[in-house]
Amino acid sequence: MGTEYEPTAAADSAARLQKLFEGHRLTPTQRRIAHCMVGRAADAPFLSSVELAELAGVSQPSVTRFAVALGFDGYPALRRHLRDVTPASPAPGGAYNEYQQAVHAEIDNLRHLAALLADPAPVIRAGRLLATSRPLPVLGLRAATAQASGFTYFARKVHPDVRLLDEGGTMLADRVDAAVRAGATALLCFALPRHPREVVEALEYAKSAGLTVVTVADSAFAPVARHSDLLLPAAVGTGLAFDTACAPMLLGRVLLEAMCDALPDAQARLEEFDARAVARGLFAD
Template sequence: MTHSPAGRLQGLFEGRRLTPTQRRIAHCMVRHADEVPFLSSVELAELAGVSQPSVTRFAVALGFDGYPALRRDLRERVPAAPAAAAEANGYQQAVEGEIANLRRLADFLADPGPLERAGRLLAGSRPLPVLGLRAAAAQARGFAYFAAKVHPDVRLLDEGGTMLVDRIDAARLAGASALLCFALPRHPREVVEALAYARERGLRVVTVADSAFAPVAAESDVLVPGAVGTGLAFDTACAPMLLGRVLLEAMCDALPDAQARLERFDARAADRGLFAE
């Protein structure tokens, strides 16, 4: 499979221990993979919102003599893209951006190992807490809605505050072994703290985030990235939503009675006349 520019860049950062500032630069580079190889260190610093010396230190941390050497490597990894035939309007550009995000997700899924591992963790947890606050609440709610059809005990955690830790405790005391988190920008500090607490309590954390460099990465046992679109006033999250459904499929594959549960639900729905079609 041909990897996208972002996928090629991702390989440069894998296995590296990066500081928060360096993760921010790496995240910026992945999101702007097509243009980054042709930016100066000053331009990249401005794009990432960091200082120019931080970009230089970042290049050295990756094993290069300096930023010029890193840029030469980037140009080999990410060839220049052909010019667009016509200038697209802002709405079209937002759609094209999401299409690019989905291509990156397809590249990531070429190795199904992380998803299969995550699916087994979620399938084996009784109950299964699903966390998502603020922008990620809709993703968590959507996953929990469908997961409840095949998993015997799904607990949605979509409200923060002092009760959040209590609900994590309750899930752990009831036998939970894993927690699924959806984490999207801007990342609430409360989510990072909740994941740290969940791991202290012995839960394995599976996270769907916008980037492998998101603030929640350090508190996740398995992190699966799905980039958000930034072309509109508010972020769009097609890739994280699709990734949630793929993760749901992996969980179903690890649940021996998933199909039987679905068939029972369909039979009950038919008896009740639940759906119009």
């Protein structure tokens, strides 16, 4: 009792890596390496170029070129830099089983998200873009379906026209076209690993149709980044057989709050819904 749990240091390391990568034009292969390093932030300063290449699924020369793209003489210089700025790890406060480790990893992801939200400007901008789009299409396929569906459920209480795009196939482009014809100006996408090719293609199509794309993704280096006008990262947990997505879910709720702030009649719509719910006896409590 009373010991501060260890993953906080990992959150700090991940935040430092994100900051190091910001502002650099990285190739898709280099974004893959960056994504891998953020996901293994605690280990990154101690990985050899061969180990990092294997983890990222790229060639060893690609790791070298990645380091040079960041402004270092080579990968050893990048690794020395990471070791210099990485604080010493605190002494372990006790062993955790695999289930506890998964929970602590998610707490760590939430701490990282809280650090990113210290600058609220991107979320405020996203909220305004979503509020002014009538209709507002919300895209989420496969693993991201639940995030998109949850956002849509609540957003419909305050936004006059929210359209859930949760099925792929040839109809997806048709539904994007229909939203554009109806007056949509923005699209919100939830994109989580493994990233379906359909989502990347859908965002490319949405941008070509004139929509501003706001994306919640697991990393700023996700494959959807190059087709997003505004990307808001929220890491997923990878300690269990299937990824956990507490941070993307919470970021979706934060976006809802920002959208409500940008909708002048949001409170009136909520009160109207509550009155109808009471009249219908909709809820048990």
